[in-house]
Amino acid sequence: MRTKKGHISSAKMTGTVTVTVHRSIFHPLYQKRFMRSKKFLADMGEFKDLVVGDTVVITECRPLSKRKCFRVTEVLERVPRVSELKEEEVIEKTIHREKKHTVHEKKSSSVSSASSASSKK
Known part of the structure; x- marks a missing residue:
C-alpha cells in the first residue's frame, strides 16, 4: 500500500x-x-x-x-485550534492585567509615601 x-x-x-x-x-x-x-x-x-x-x-x-x-x-x-488560541489570549490578558495592577500599586504606594514625607517637613 x-x-x-x-x-x-x-x-x-x-x-x-x-x-x-x-x-x-x-x-x-x-x-x-x-x-x-x-x-x-x-x-x-x-x-x-x-x-x-x-x-x-x-x-x-x-x-x-x-x-x-x-x-x-x-x-x-496539529495546527493550534481557535479555542486554544483564545485561551492563550485570555491568559496573556490576565497576566498583563496583573502586572499593570502590581505596577500601579507600587507607584501609588511610592507616591503616597513621598507625599506623606513632604507633608512631615
Whole structure:
C-alpha cells in the first residue's frame, strides 16, 4: 500500500478531507529541483477533528467513491485550534492585567509615601 504525507487543504466535506501532497522533481536538462503538488481526497476515519493545516499521513485503500481512494492513518502535527488560541489570549490578558495592577500599586504606594514625607517637613 502506498502512503503519502501532506497538509490538509480543505475540511469542508462530511467525513472527507483534501490533502495536498508536495514532491520534489529534478529536471534532467536544466539540472534544477522544483516542486509539484497534487490533491487527494481522503476519508477521515476515526479522526473527526481535523482542520486545515494539519499534517497527516494517508494510505491507499479500495475506492470509497469516484475520487476518494485514501484514508487518513496518522496525524503528524496539529495546527493550534481557535479555542486554544483564545485561551492563550485570555491568559496573556490576565497576566498583563496583573502586572499593570502590581505596577500601579507600587507607584501609588511610592507616591503616597513621598507625599506623606513632604507633608512631615
